Amino acid sequence: QVxxxxxxxxxxxxxxxxxxxxxxxGFTFSSAAMSWYRQAPGKKRELVAHITSNGGSTNYADSVKxxxxxxxxxxxxxxxxxxxxxxxxxxxxxxxxxxxxxxxxSWGSGTQVTVSS
Numbered sequence: 001q002v003x004x005x006x007x008x009x010x011x012x013x014x015x016x017x018x019x020x021x022x023x024x025x026g027f028t029f030s031s032a033a034m035s036w037y038r039q040a041p042g043k044k045r046e047l048v049a050h051i052t053s054n055g056g057s058t059n060y061a062d063s064v065k066x067x068x069x070x071x072x073x074x075x076x077x078x079x080x081x082x083x084x085x086x087x088x089x090x091x092x093x094x095x096x097x098x099x100x101x102x103x104x105x106s107w108g109s110g111t112q113v114t115v116s117s
Contacts, residue, residue, distance in 0.1 A: 002026040002106045004096045009111030012086055016115070020081040022096030022108060029077040030054075033099045036070060036081045038092035038113075045095070049081060063089075086115045 049070035
């Protein structure tokens with residue numbers, strides 16, 4: 001079955017960095033567009049970053065442009081989110097998302113990122 005397992009979250013001070021990872025299995029990873037979403041308490045889940053199946057195109061939420069970088073390694077079935085210059089408002093649960101060619105979306109269970117001094 002499809003599995004998306006996030007890791008790399010934690011507590012970091014403002015201005016710090018974290019790298020999130022998502023390990024995918026159970027589907028043809030190289031054919032799927034991948035995204036990172038986040039959801040803060042009391043807020044709607046929002047798209048943070050998106051990368052196409054071959055990694056040739058990325059896009060970002062305005063709030064993270066210039067600070068976050070999404071990447072993928074199709075040989076390892078992995079997608080990453082490098083987060084730099086973190087701010088308290090980046091605090092949220094971060095979710096990995098796969099959009100397969102069939103149109104089916106799958107979600108991981110999330111990893112918590114807390115930015116606080």
